[in-house]
Amino acid sequence: MGIRSFYLVGGLLKRLLAVAGVVFLTLQPSQANPARQDLGDLQQQVKIFLQDHYRQQDVERVDITVGNLDPRLVLAACTQPLTMTLNDPSNSGGNLTVQTRCEATQSWSIYVPAQVSLFRPLAVASRPLMRGDVISERDIQIDVVNVSQLRQGYLARRESIIGQELQRPMNTGEAFRGSILEAPLVIKRGDAVHIEMQAGTIAVNSTGIAMANGRIGQRIRVRNSQSERIVSAEVVSAGKVRTSI
Structure with a gap:
């Protein structure tokens, strides 16, 4: 074999080996390209x-x-x-x-x-409401509301809203929240009140004068008209308080 022929065969062999190497690599993707999470x-x-x-x-x-x-x-x-x-x-x-x-x-x-x-279905204002309004049935409607956009403390049940006093204005469709509602003022300072005094299972009734404004559930000071004694009593309704003796 001549020198020219030798170099031709050698070059061909190198090209064949190079191609074989490429084929070998493409047949092993787990090494070159490991599987990826979709x-x-x-x-x-x-x-x-x-x-x-x-x-x-x-x-x-x-x-x-x-x-x-x-x-x-x-x-x-x-x-x-x-x-x-x-x-x-x-x-x-x-x-x-x-x-x-x-x-x-x-x-x-x-x-x-x-x-x-x-x-969620929530209780929302059916019309514009003003501060100081006492909420009635006609002020409430139930709408399906995106609660993820609301602050916590929203109310779903009408029963927990009716009779409450609004502490700030509300727009139509706005959800009711506990933080903007308060029990209405049912006793004013100087009002005559009925006092129910509990002694175990015995109730004693008396009268008195409120020494502060009161909302249902609050405790206020009341002067007993008979004994002139000042007591702390819970407001239970308009003109009525309850205390223990």
Whole structure:
């Protein structure tokens, strides 16, 4: 074989070896490109987890939006079911995160953002109301409201609202909250009041003069008209107080 032929064969052999090497590499993706966690599937699993959690609450409807993950995020495909933890002790939804963990050999943990809107039937104002209004049946209607946008302390039952006095104005459709309601003023300072004095199972009735304004459930000072003694008594209704002796 001549020198020219030798170099031709040698060059051909090198090219064949190079091609064989490429084929060998492409046949072993587990080394070059390990399997990755599908981010879309991860988001879907988080949504299902949140749906299952909030459907156990007393809600009319649940709307869930799972935030997008950075497409550059690379996570190893998890060979075990994902573990998820939610930090929402009040179960009120809103903006939150779900800690999502893979506890396989190639473990990882990330926080997935989500927006949860919970809708419940609530008592809302049926018309504009003014401060000092005493709430009646006609002032209330029941609407399905996104409670995730409300502060805590909203009221659902008409019975806990009717007869209460409003501490600030309200707009139509606004939810009633305990913090803006107060028992109405039923006794004014200087009013004559009926005093019911409890001694065990025995009740003794008397009369007196209120020394302060009083709302139902409050305690005020009352001067007994017969004994001139000043006592602390609980307001139970308009013109009536109760105390123990």
